Amino acid sequence: MYDAHPIVDGFPGKTATHGSFGWSSVWLLHDGDSAVLVDTGPPSYVPLIVHGLAAHGLAPADVTDVLLTHSHWDHVGCVSMFPRARRWIGRAEFSWARRQPMDVPFVSQPLLAALGEPESALRLIDGDGEILPGIRACEVPGHTPGHVAFLAETTRGPLLFVGDAAKNVRELGARVIDSALDRQVAADSITRINDIASGAGARVVPGHDVLCSLSEDGWRRERAQTAQMQFHHRRDEEPLVIAINDRDPALVSVRSSDAIES
Ligand SMILES: [Zn+2]
Known part of the structure; x- marks a missing residue:
């Protein structure tokens, strides 16, 4: 059973003139043996991650596994910080991302090259299933072709980390999708996220928002954003x-x- 802590809470902001902030969610799951990060944020998060891990008595070299919901730069940007960590990403996602030209939005080939080295640390996820004790991968494509969510058993109860398959509480509840390569597939994935969450009794961590829980009025942030x-x-x-x-x-x-x- 993992203790679960936000290292950086995501924020659903972008500018009209300067692109995305890339302020994504990064969470730590640790149980004394394993230290698992769910997404790594953009490169600007390096000091936040160092500080956030230290608050739990950990250093980047203590991280055993990095779970990546998808290939966008604001989620894989700090993957090189963790010299001992296995890097988990959907096989379809990594294959798709590596084939994209340099001008595709949010896909950074230098960051993906770093993610793939050394190859012995790369773990490609095929379909749904348990990838680590108490952590299950679930395919939720649409935002990107091989996007994956992670359902983890934690001391806070089950938590479902959905990355940009549902970037914020509004997408999760109202199913209003701001950015997706395939909107219909993305809408189907949000339905799947709701089904998985209700089936497991899980709360949800969106890719750019704080922890959310389901109330009688629908999905709500658990604290101010x-x-x-x-x-x-x-x-x-x-x-x-x-x-x-x-x-x-x-x-x-x-x-x-x-x-x-x-
Ligand atoms: Zn994304």
Whole structure:
């Protein structure tokens, strides 16, 4: 049974002018023998992961397994941090991603080359099934062709890590899909995620959101969803806090942290 902790909570943001933030979810599952990371975030997460692991008495070299939901740069960006870890990714996903030209959005060939080296550490997932004790892979394609979710038995109860098959609580519940290579297949996968979660009694960690649970009113975030932003030329000032209105995820407010805390 794994203890489960968010290392970085994902945030469902992108800009109108500068692409994706890539602020994805990274979680740690550990049981004393194994230390398993679910996704690794974008390359900018290196210090967050070092700090987050240290809070649990771990270093990157202690990570035994990295589970990758899919091949996008904001999920595989830190895979080279873990010299001892096996890297798990869908066989169909890795095969598809490695064939893409350099101008395909969100697919980074240098990061994928790093993911595939050394080959002895690569574990390609075929179909559904248990890949590690207490962790099951489930195919949920559509966002990308070989996208995989992971259902883990944890001391918090079953948790289903769905990556960008459902990037946020809105996609999970309202099934409004923002980005998918195949929208119909992606919609079918969100239905499958709901079926798996209800069958297992699992809560869900979306690819760019906090832990979500199912209530009578549908899927809800278990806590407030915020991010903080600072500007290099105004480092002395309080960061801006970007807060999402949980009753309407389309509404976002930007305030100083003082205003949020008061
Ligand atoms: Zn993605």
